[in-house]
Amino acid sequence: MKQIYKPDLxxxxxxxxxxxxxxxxxxxxxxxxxxxxxxxGRKITAIKDEINFWSNAGYDYVKIQPKVNFxxxxxxxxxxxDVENQxxxxxxxxxxAGLILNDADYENYSFPKTEEISYSNFEEAVKYLPDxxxxxxxYGDIFTMTxxxxxxxxxxxxxxxxxxxxxRINNSLGELILNMFQNMVSIPEVAALWYSxxxxxxxxxxxxxxxxxxxxxxxxxxxxxxxxxxxxxxxxHSDGLLFDVxxxxxxxxxxxxxxxxxxxMDILEVKEKYGNNLALIGNIDVDLLSRGSKEEVVKTxxxxxxxxxxxxxxxxxxxxxxPEYVNFENYMAMIEATKxxxxxx
Numbered sequence: 001m002k003q004i005y006k007p008d009l010x011x012x013x014x015x016x017x018x019x020x021x022x023x024x025x026x027x028x029x030x031x032x033x034x035x036x037x038x039x040x041g042r043k044i045t046a047i048k049d050e051i052n053f054w055s056n057a058g059y060d061y062v063k064i065q066p067k068v069n070f071x072x073x074x075x076x077x078x079x080x081x082d083v084e085n086q087x088x089x090x091x092x093x094x095x096x097a098g099l100i101l102n103d104a105d106y107e108n109y110s111f112p113k114t115e116e117i118s119y120s121n122f123e124e125a126v127k128y129l130p131d132x133x134x135x136x137x138x139y140g141d142i143f144t145m146t147x148x149x150x151x152x153x154x155x156x157x158x159x160x161x162x163x164x165x166x167x168r169i170n171n172s173l174g175e176l177i178l179n180m181f182q183n184m185v186s187i188p189e190v191a192a193l194w195y196s197x198x199x200x201x202x203x204x205x206x207x208x209x210x211x212x213x214x215x216x217x218x219x220x221x222x223x224x225x226x227x228x229x230x231x232x233x234x235x236x237h238s239d240g241l242l243f244d245v246x247x248x249x250x251x252x253x254x255x256x257x258x259x260x261x262x263x264x265m266d267i268l269e270v271k272e273k274y275g276n277n278l279a280l281i282g283n284i285d286v287d288l289l290s291r292g293s294k295e296e297v298v299k300t301x302x303x304x305x306x307x308x309x310x311x312x313x314x315x316x317x318x319x320x321x322x323p324e325y326v327n328f329e330n331y332m333a334m335i336e337a338t339k340x341x342x343x344x345x
Contacts, residue, residue, distance in 0.1 A: 007133035009191055012060035012315070016192060016233035016256045016279045020312035024305050026058050026338050027281045027315035029138070029196060029237050029258060032324040035331060047124040051133075058335050061136045061191060064125055066180045067118040098151030100169060102162075109149070111172050114179045119187070126189050134191030137184030140237070142177050143197050143216040146170045159211060166215070174219045181223045185230045192233040194258075195223050200240025202264040209245060217248055224253020235281065239320060240264050243273075250277045258282050259319045271308050280308060282317040284334055289318060289326045294333040301337040310343070 011021040036053045054062040100106050147155035158166050227234035236254040241264045259282030260267045267283045308314045316338040
C-alpha cells in the first residue's frame with residue numbers, strides 16, 4: 001500500500017542497521033540552498049527553516065554541522081562567481097602551491113581551537129524538531145584538508161621527502177574534527193553520525209592504500225568507535241571506486257555507505273558483496289538528475305528500490321549531492337517516486 005510520508009526517524013535508523021522497514025527512506029549529504037529555497041518558496045535564514053525543508057521534503061532528519069572558523073583555509077581556496085544572477089560558491093582545491101609547504105608555514109598557520117567551535121546550531125535545532133525526527137551530526141575531510149593545505153603536488157612529494165610535516169598537519173586536523181564528533185555524539189537528539197572524506201576517483205584510490213592506512217583509517221576508526229559506544233549508526237561518504245578498501249571501511253565501524261557513485265561502482269555488486277555489513281545510500285546519478293527526463297529518474301528510482309531496497313538497507317538519494325544545477329523537477333521526481341512507490345512487504 002502507498003505510504004503517507006511523515007517523518008519516521010525510527011524507520012530511517014532501522015534502515016541504516018539493514019533492517020527491513022515499511023518504506024524506503026530518502027537521504028542526502030548536501031542540498032544546495034537554492035534547491036531548498038525553491039522547495040520552500042522562501043529564503044532559508046535560520047535553523048528552523050532548515051528543519052522545515054528537510055521534514056517537509058520527506059527526510060527523517062536535518063543534517064547539522066558544528067560552527068568552526070576555517071577562514072584562513074577558505075579564503076585561499078574558494079572562488080566565487082555568478083551563474084544566471086544566482087550567487088553560487090564553488091570550491092577549488094589547489095593542485096600546486098598550498099598554504100603549508102614547510103615547518104615554518106605550519107607553525108604560522110592558524111588552526112581553529114576546539115574551544116572556538118560552536119554547537120549552537122544543535123541547541124537551536126532541538127527547539128523545533130518535529131515528532132519522530134532527528135539530527136544527523138556531520139563533518140569531515142581530515143585526509144582531504146591535509147593534502148589541500150599543502151597542495152596535492154607538494155603533498156605527494158612530502159609523502160617521501162617530509163612525512164613528519166604531513167603527519168603534523170593530519171594530526172592537528174584529526175584531533176580537531178574528532179573532538180567535534182565527540183561532542184556531537186553526546187547530544188541525545190543526534191541520532192546518527194555522518195563523516196565525509198573523499199579517498200577515491202571513479203577509477204581508483206587517490207593515494208596508495210598504505211597512505212590511507214596511516215592518514216585516514218585511524219581517524220575513521222576512532223569516529224566509528226564513538227558511534228558504537230553510543231549505539232548510533234555511522235554513515236561514511238566517499239565518491240569513487242572503493243572496492244580495494246571496503247573491508248577496511250567496514251572494520252572501522254561504518255554501518256552505511258554513501259553515495260555509491262554510479263560511474264564508479266555497480267550498486268548491485270556492492271549490495272551482493274557487502275550488503276550484510278553495510279546499508280547503502282544514494283546512487284541516483286547527478287547527471288541524470290540534471291539532464292535526464294523525469295521518466296528516466298522515476299525508472300531508476302523504482303529499479304533501485306526493487307533490486308536493492310525492498311529487503312532493507314537502502315535509502316534513495318543522489319549519487320553525490322544536490323547542487324544548484326540539478327533540474328528541480330527531476331529532484332522532486334526522485335523524492336515523489338520514492339514516496340509514492342507501492343511497497344509490498
